Amino acid sequence: MxxxxxxxxxxxxxxxxxxxxxxxxxxxxxxxxxxxxxxxxxxxxxxxxxxxxxxxxxxxxxxxxxxxxxxxxxxAGERAYVAGVHGSTGAIHAVVGDVSGWTSPTVSIPDPRLQDDPAPQVEAAIDAAFAAAGLAKHPLTAVVIGTGGAIDLSTGDIGHAPGLRHWQAHFIAPVRERLGCPVHLEREITLAAVAEDRFGGEESPERFALLWVGDGLGISCIDQGVPFRGFWGAAGEIGYLPLPSVGPDPAPPHTFQDLAGSSAVLALAHAHGLSDPTAEGAVRTAVEQGCQPFLEELADRLALGLHAIATVIDPGNVVLSGSTAAAGGADLAERVEAALASRTWQQVQVLHAKYAHGEEAILRAALLLATEHGRDAVWGRAA
Missing domain, CATH: 1.10.10.10 (Winged helix-like DNA-binding domain superfamily/Winged helix DNA-binding domain)
Structure with a gap:
């Protein structure tokens, strides 16, 4: 009793x-x-x-x-502070908060690839976030770090992150030691999907696959608020998905990254006479100017990859996110849905993300998960 x-x-x-x-x-x-x-x-x-x-x-x-x-x-939020961190190829971004839901301003510090040991730089970014909030440094209860590549769920460490040279295996131990608290790693695509699920509004479906289309490609599946990470933590690394060639050139099979990563999108845009220096800029210009051939070919490339994905996971709803997809908005989403419908008997609704497009979404989701970890840690002290 x-x-x-x-x-x-x-x-x-x-x-x-x-x-x-x-x-x-x-x-x-x-x-x-x-x-x-x-x-x-x-x-x-x-x-x-x-x-x-x-x-x-x-x-x-x-x-x-x-x-x-x-x-x-x-x-009493001051009883437990938490932090969200995201390591990208250009900077480390950080935000701190507490278990009440309070949040600091976001800060960024330069490229992590300049450091052989990323642990001091992660700490420096968190310290800068405290300073931006006008606070002295506080002990942390939980930290969530978003990273490109895959997370090894058996160790909680980075399994493969080709875009971050020094964010590799054996990354987590020195960071935990330096910060003195539990540190959890999450794929940035998973965080983007969590952000869309939690902050995308009532129109966000309960079950969906978020396809990130930017410098790289990735997918994360959400089922009633729970992300699917796979057995080892590498679920959704679809940039490596082998696909047949497109067009008349009988070249060897491509990967999805070869067809729809930012470099491929930019090359496709230039082939269609669009001179923008970035993939997202080219897509935005194409939408504004109604450049139908480019948009239809891009949609077909995305549909080619989604066809393979839908055949395996039957997502029902696909949310397009990332810088390139955000530039295309609802127009690109509608074209991808039509192109996918012409390839498969499965009914797949393709939507554009309401919230999860960039850095702020990933960081906000990292802090949200850190806050949940922090609450689990300190809210068991009563009773």
């Missing part, structure tokens, strides 16, 4: 903390109404969370009442 009571308290405490975090602040009456506990139990719950320093008094209710206005309670 004692064990059952402790379990019930833990469940109620976590529910109350989640509700307060989502609302910003709640009164005891509001907690009672939402949790369904009797008033004495809610009083005991609030006192327990106050004693554990997991919540704090946050003023009084704004509602007019006959008697004294009820006290409001908020998450």
């Amino acid at each position: 004692a064990a059952d009571s402790r379990l019930a308290r833990r469940i109620n405490d976590r529910m109350a903390l989640d509700l307060i975090a989502a609302a910003g602040r709640l009164s005891r009456t509001q907690l009672r109404e939402q949790i369904g506990l009797a008033q004495p139990s809610v009083i005991d719950l609030v006192n327990r969370l106050l004693d554990a320093e997991l919540i704090r008094v946050a003023g009084e209710s704004d509602e007019r009442t006959r008697g004294p206005r009820p006290q409001m309670y908020a998450i």
Whole structure:
């Protein structure tokens, strides 16, 4: 019976903390109404969370009442700070927050490839994020780092990241040692999919595959909020997907990256008379000017890869994201859907991302997951 009571308290405490975090602040009456506990139990719950320093008094209710206005309670965010980090080929980006949901400004520091040891640079980026928020450096409870390439789920380390020379195997241990807290790695494509799922609005489907089309290609599948990572953590590395040649040239089979990575898109754009210096710029110009042949050929290339993917995973919904796809917007998504429909009997809706296009989405998702790890770590201290 004692064990059952402790379990019930833990469940109620976590529910109350989640509700307060989502609302910003709640009164005891509001907690009672939402949790369904009797008033004495809610009083005991609030006192327990106050004693554990997991919540704090946050003023009084704004509602007019006959008697004294009820006290409001908020998450004591300063009890646990967390950080989200993203390593790209151009910089390390970082943002810090706490378990209440507070977030610092985003900061960036120069190219990580200049450092043989990336751990000091990860720490420097996090320190800069604290400084940007006007805070002294605080101990961290959890950090999530987004990286290109694959994550080895058996070790939690980087399995393969060709674009980041020094972000390779044995990366995680020195970073954890330097930061002094749990550090979790996630594929940047997975983070983009999480961002689209959590922040893309009510129109985002519950199940979808996010296809990232930018410098590289990647895909991440979300099923009711849960990303699929694969057995070893390499699910979605579709840049290596072998595909047949396109056009009349009987060349050896290409990879999907050869057909639809940014270099290939830029070469295709130049072949169609578009002189923009970047792939996303060329796609944006093509949409604005109605350059049908280029857009149709690009859509067909994307559909070729998606046909192979849809045959295996049957996603139902595909969300196009990344810099190149973002430049094409709804126009490119509609063309890809039509091109895919001409190739397969499967019904696949192709959408353009509502939220997850660039750096900010990846960082925000990294911080969100770090916040969830931090809450799991510190919100078990009550009861």
